[in-house]
Every structure is written in C-alpha cells, then in structure tokens.
Amino acid sequence: MTESLYPMSPATPPELEATSGSVTFVGSGPGDLGLLTLSGSxxxxxxxxxxVDPDMDAEHVRTxxxxxxxxxxxxxDGDTGLILRSIAQGLKVVRLHGGDYFTDADADSVLSEVLSQAGLHANVxxxxxxxxxxxxxxxxxxxxSFAALDAILGIPAAQEWPSAATLIIRARGADSRSLAxxxxxxxGRDGAVLSLQxxxxxxxxxELTTWAALxxxxxxxxxxxxxxxxxxxHRNRFSWFERKPLFDWRIVVxxxxxxxxxxxxxLDHYGATSEIVATMSIEPPRTEQAMEKAVRGLVDGRYLWLVFTSPHAVTAISERLQEYGLDSRALSGVSLAAVGSGTTxxxxxxxxxxxxxxxxENTTGALANEFPAYDDLIDPLNRVLVPSADVAVEPLxxxxxxxxxxxxxxxxxRTVRAAPPPAEVRDDIKTGMFDAVVFTSATAVRNMIGIAGKPHAATVVAAIGPATAAACDMHGMHVDVLADTPxxxxxxEGLARFADRRRADQVSAGLPVTKPSQRKRRKRRKVVEAGQ
Structure with a gap:
C-alpha cells in the first residue's frame, strides 16, 4: 500500500465531537485594526x-x-486551555492577532497546539x-526578487543573509546597532537603508539613512x-501614508x-487621531410613569403613528419593550416616522x-410639513406618540x-451636561496640545467650554455650519475652517484642505513642516520678588 502524500487530519477529541463550538484564528494589522478582512470581521x-494580543486596543475591538x-x-501558551474549554462549552472563540499567523515567525505556539486538537472546529x-x-x-x-529576514528571532551572520535585490528586515529597535x-x-557602512518605525x-x-548612522x-x-x-x-512620488494632510494630527471632537x-x-481617512470628549450625557426621565403608560398604549393599539426624533428615542422605547419581554414585533401595527439618518x-x-x-430636510419641522393629514374616513385613530428629550419639539x-x-x-x-474629562485632557485642550478641534453644533461649543475650557489660540478650529461658527465667535474663538455643507x-474635507494649504505655505516659505501643536512655546519668566 502506497503511503499518502497528504497527512491525515488530526483526530477530534471525544469531548469536542458533539459540540457546536469553534475557534477562528484571525490575523489583522499590522498597526491598524481596520485592515481586518471581511471574513475576519x-x-x-x-x-x-x-x-487579543496584550498590546491591542480592547476598546477598539469592543466596537x-x-x-x-x-x-x-x-x-x-495558557490560551490553549481557555480556547479548548470554550469550544467544549459550545462557544465560538476568536484569537485575534495583530499580524498574520503563518508569516510572523514569533506568533505564539497556541495555533499549532489548538489545530492539532480542535480538528474540524478550527479555522484560520x-x-x-x-x-x-x-x-x-x-x-x-x-x-x-525580494526577501524577508526576521532578525527578532536572532541576527544571523552576514553570509547567511538572503540574496535579493530588495530585502526587508524586521528587528527590535534596541538591536539596531548590532544589526547595522x-x-x-x-x-558597506554607507549603504542606503530605509528605517521604518x-x-x-x-x-x-x-527615514532614509545609512548603516553607519543607525x-x-x-x-x-x-x-x-x-x-x-x-x-x-522614488519614494516622494509614491509616498501616500505619511503625506496624508492630517497625518499625526491630534484632534478633539x-x-x-x-x-x-x-x-x-x-478624519481617520485623512490621517488624524481623534479623541472624543463627551459634553452631554443621556439620562432616563425623572419619573417612569409616563413612559410606562406610553409603551402600554403602543402595545394595546392606542396610537396610529410613532414618531422618533433621535436614535436615543429609539433606544428608550426598545429598552422599555425588552423590560416587558417584548421586541420590535410589538410595533408591527404602528406606522413609524423618523428624523435623521442616525435615527433610521x-x-x-x-x-x-x-x-x-x-x-x-432632516428636521422635525420638515417632517411636520410632509406628514399626511388626518382623515377620519381612512384613519382608524388620530393619536400620534412622540417620545423625545426633555426639550420640547415644538415645530413638530x-x-x-x-x-x-x-x-x-x-x-x-433627558440630556444633561457631561462630567468634565480627565485633568490631562483638559490641560491639553487649554495648552494647545491638540492640533485641531471640530465643533458639530453650537451646543457642543458651549458645553465643551463649560466642562473643559476654551481651546488654545494655536489650535485650529473647524465648525460644521454658520450657527456653530457664530457660537465660536461669541466665545472668542477664531474659526479657521467652515464646512461648505453641514x-x-x-x-x-475642509480641515484636510486647510492642512494641505498650511503645509504648502510652510514649504514655499522654506520652513520646516510642523503641526499646530508644534509651535514654539514661550518660557515662563521667573518672578523675582523685590529684596531677593
């Protein structure tokens, strides 16, 4: 009997044979979780x-x-037991790695161990x-011809390096001198090398440098x-990543x-790193009786129309239905109206x-203009329910x-002003450590100043519309960018165009290209009291 060229698949342990659990090893990155494939997502x-990897952003993964x-x-190595136990319990497990399992020589050994034991329950x-x-x-x-050398596992002797016209070397920064x-x-010591950190x-x-300078x-x-x-x-013609208009800009939203x-x-598309500062908090109503009565009325057929004016109203009704053991099917006999894409x-x-x-126009007033009139010959009911915030929607x-x-x-x-952000964030806002701030409403302007203070004069200010820009002016902030449409x-895009023009002006003036936060900071003068 001729031996097969293809080894048999590993046998599945008896404890996993009857389970519906599974494990998928998913590669991503490097450096950007947004590089996940559709299958990985x-x-x-x-x-x-x-x-997840220890250095991976768990909050990003949560989204x-x-x-x-x-x-x-x-x-x-301790992941093997967790993965196999979870599979045995019928759970679906993902081991998310910030790279690729088979081309990263230092990827953990859990992959081979689990593949050998999970059998049909594993995927990569x-x-x-x-x-x-x-x-x-x-x-x-x-x-x-190009080749790769993974020097993280060890730096081989010079004669053992791959021979190729293009060579990519991965190493630890602390080993740069030894590698050089x-x-x-x-x-040769003067050989050109591109260093990427x-x-x-x-x-x-x-940075394009030489081995001697590393x-x-x-x-x-x-x-x-x-x-x-x-x-x-060559690279200046094709550089795309570091030349994004907002590359490495730190923006507060x-x-x-x-x-x-x-x-x-x-903003990420243009290379920025954004930090969201919550200026408003969503709270439940002070009393629950009115909402309880309204939801009972929806279920009992009291209303013909249910009008949602925000995503939070949708969430409030949904959560109340869940408390009664119901879901969205309870609204099957009610006509729905919605204002705004977020609500939809x-x-x-x-x-x-x-x-x-x-x-x-996506406003409550526009909805009222397009709403059908009540007709007592056609409409069995004339009641409309409008769940909203504690601020009345009068036009509607x-x-x-x-x-x-x-x-x-x-x-x-209810909408209430949020608690102030951490002290470090407030200090960075006031001292100009953010490159830009993007205001999306006049309320955002007032609330942020109230909880975090006014941005530094060096910070670029972008406003989504004239009303927002007017609120900035009222608080003494110069608006650098006003969106063409709200x-x-x-x-x-307006902020990206501003950054592009700013960079071009610096280059034409022979100045180094810097971000707004990289201004020269004046040294504080020491106050010397009289007599000292």
Whole structure:
C-alpha cells in the first residue's frame, strides 16, 4: 500500500465531537485594526469569546463585536486551555492577532497546539503580513526578487543573509546597532537603508539613512528596507501614508447627544487621531410613569403613528419593550416616522424601516410639513406618540396638531451636561496640545467650554455650519475652517484642505513642516520678588 502524500487530519477529541463550538484564528494589522478582512470581521461579529494580543486596543475591538462577547487578554501558551474549554462549552472563540499567523515567525505556539486538537472546529483567517505592509507603508516598489529576514528571532551572520535585490528586515529597535554592524559587512557602512518605525500608525516615521548612522532606539518593532526603491526621489512620488494632510494630527471632537463615529472615520481617512470628549450625557426621565403608560398604549393599539426624533428615542422605547419581554414585533401595527439618518439606522438595527422620513430636510419641522393629514374616513385613530428629550419639539407638535392629529409627547430621556474629562485632557485642550478641534453644533461649543475650557489660540478650529461658527465667535474663538455643507464629510474635507494649504505655505516659505501643536512655546519668566 502506497503511503499518502497528504497527512491525515488530526483526530477530534471525544469531548469536542458533539459540540457546536469553534475557534477562528484571525490575523489583522499590522498597526491598524481596520485592515481586518471581511471574513475576519464576520468571525468577530459572531464570536462569544475574543482573545487579543496584550498590546491591542480592547476598546477598539469592543466596537467590532457583539454586546455579549467576552474580551480576554492573551496569556501566551495558557490560551490553549481557555480556547479548548470554550469550544467544549459550545462557544465560538476568536484569537485575534495583530499580524498574520503563518508569516510572523514569533506568533505564539497556541495555533499549532489548538489545530492539532480542535480538528474540524478550527479555522484560520489570514491577516496582512508585515513584509508586504512594510513595502506599502514605506512607499517602496519591490524589485523582481525580494526577501524577508526576521532578525527578532536572532541576527544571523552576514553570509547567511538572503540574496535579493530588495530585502526587508524586521528587528527590535534596541538591536539596531548590532544589526547595522552585521549589515555593514555585507552592504558597506554607507549603504542606503530605509528605517521604518511605528509602522501603520499615525505616528509612523520613515527615514532614509545609512548603516553607519543607525542607532539603537526603544525595544519596539522596527523595519529596515534596502533596494532600488528606497531612494527619496522614488519614494516622494509614491509616498501616500505619511503625506496624508492630517497625518499625526491630534484632534478633539466634542460630542453632544449625537453619534460622531462617522466623523471620526472621515478624519481617520485623512490621517488624524481623534479623541472624543463627551459634553452631554443621556439620562432616563425623572419619573417612569409616563413612559410606562406610553409603551402600554403602543402595545394595546392606542396610537396610529410613532414618531422618533433621535436614535436615543429609539433606544428608550426598545429598552422599555425588552423590560416587558417584548421586541420590535410589538410595533408591527404602528406606522413609524423618523428624523435623521442616525435615527433610521437605529431602527434598522432593530429590523424596522420607517414609513415616513423627511425628503427635503432632516428636521422635525420638515417632517411636520410632509406628514399626511388626518382623515377620519381612512384613519382608524388620530393619536400620534412622540417620545423625545426633555426639550420640547415644538415645530413638530404644532405642525401635526394643525393636520388634525392628537399628539402625545412623552419624555423618553433627558440630556444633561457631561462630567468634565480627565485633568490631562483638559490641560491639553487649554495648552494647545491638540492640533485641531471640530465643533458639530453650537451646543457642543458651549458645553465643551463649560466642562473643559476654551481651546488654545494655536489650535485650529473647524465648525460644521454658520450657527456653530457664530457660537465660536461669541466665545472668542477664531474659526479657521467652515464646512461648505453641514455634514461630517464636508467639515473633515475642509480641515484636510486647510492642512494641505498650511503645509504648502510652510514649504514655499522654506520652513520646516510642523503641526499646530508644534509651535514654539514661550518660557515662563521667573518672578523675582523685590529684596531677593
């Protein structure tokens, strides 16, 4: 009998044979969790347990997983037991790694152990490997032959290095000098090398230098690239990452009650790092009786229409239904109206589609103008429920009343000013350590100044519209960027254009390219009292 060229699959242990649990090893990065593949994102979305690298941002991971999922920090070889026990309990596990399991020589050994024991219950989703990423983030075009050397596992002798026109070397920053000494034997002390630090992050830095000039840095991962594509004349034509207009800009985004995640995504696209400062907090109503009565009325068929004016109103009604053991199906006999794309998206997450949304303008007044009039021959009821904040939506209430509807407004939630951010954030705002601030409403202007103080004069101020700009002026802030249209996309693009012009002005004046936060700071004068 001829022996098969393909080894048999590992046998599944008896304790795992009857379980529906599984494990998926997902690669991502490097440097950016946004490089997850669609398959990796899908695995995270349905996972019950996610084991992440120790240096991975767990809060970022939390935004990609379901609400019930547990996030655990990797303990190296100790992960094997956790993964196998979770599979035996019927849970879906994801081991999330900031790279690619098969091309990272130092990836933990848990992969091989679990694959040998989990059998049919294991899967691997490849990530972006560090070697090709180094070429892309360094804006280096690979030659016909290129090779990789992982010096983190040890620096081989010069004669053992790979022979290729383009060579990518991964090492620890603390070993840079030792690596340079060996490289000098092979390529000469004056050989050109591209040094890449903090690859794939908004603080990435690349430098064209020589082996003789290399010095040790911290112990973080560092990449070196040699070959015909590393010269500045070539890279300046193709550089895309570090030349983003807002690259390495630190931006503060004051948030009121509205979600600003799409604004942060737009700013990220231009290379910025955003920090959201909550200026408003959503609280339940002071008394619950009115909401209880309103939800009972919805279930009992008291209302023909339910009008949502914000995503928070959707959440308030949904949570109340859940308390009664109900879900969105309880609203099947009620017509739904919604104001704003965020509100429509909140309904979509519940599997609901509004019957009416404003076409001309996303405001409560516009909804009233487009709302159908009550017709006693067609409409079985004339009651409309409007769950909203503790601030009345007068244009909507008045407009619906004129159309013959009996409108009942109920306080579903309250908006209150948020607690001040941490002292370090307040200090950074006041001293100009943020490069820019993006205001999305006049309320955001007032609330941020109230809880954190006014931004430093050197900080670039961007406003989403004229009313927001007027609020900035009223508080003594010069508006540098005014969005062409009142959208997140427009204000982010306006800020990027401003940064581009600022960079061009610095270059044309022969000045070094700096960020607004990199201004010269005046030294404080020491006060010498008389007589001393």
């Amino acid at each position: 899908r695995a995270l979305r349905f996972a019950d347990v996610i084991v 990609l997983v379901s609400a019930h999922a547990q996030i655990r920090c990797s303990k190296g 989703v490849p990530g972006v490997n560090r070697w090709s990423a180094a070429l892309s983030y360094g804006a280096v075009t690979a030659s016909a 000494e060996t490289a000098s034997e092979r390529f 903090r690859m794939g992050t908004t603080s990435q830095s690349s 010095t040790d840095t911290d112990d973080a991962e560092r990449f070196f690239i040699i070959g015909p594509g590393v010269d500045d004349s 004051p948030r009121t009650k509205d979600d600003v995640s799409s604004l942060v995504e737009e 998206e909140a309904l979509a997450r519940l599997g609901l589609v509004p019957d009416l949304t404003p076409v001309v 209430l008045v407009g619906l009343g004129r159309l013959g509807w009996d409108v009942e407004e109920v306080t579903a939630y 959208t997140f996309e427009s204000v982010a």
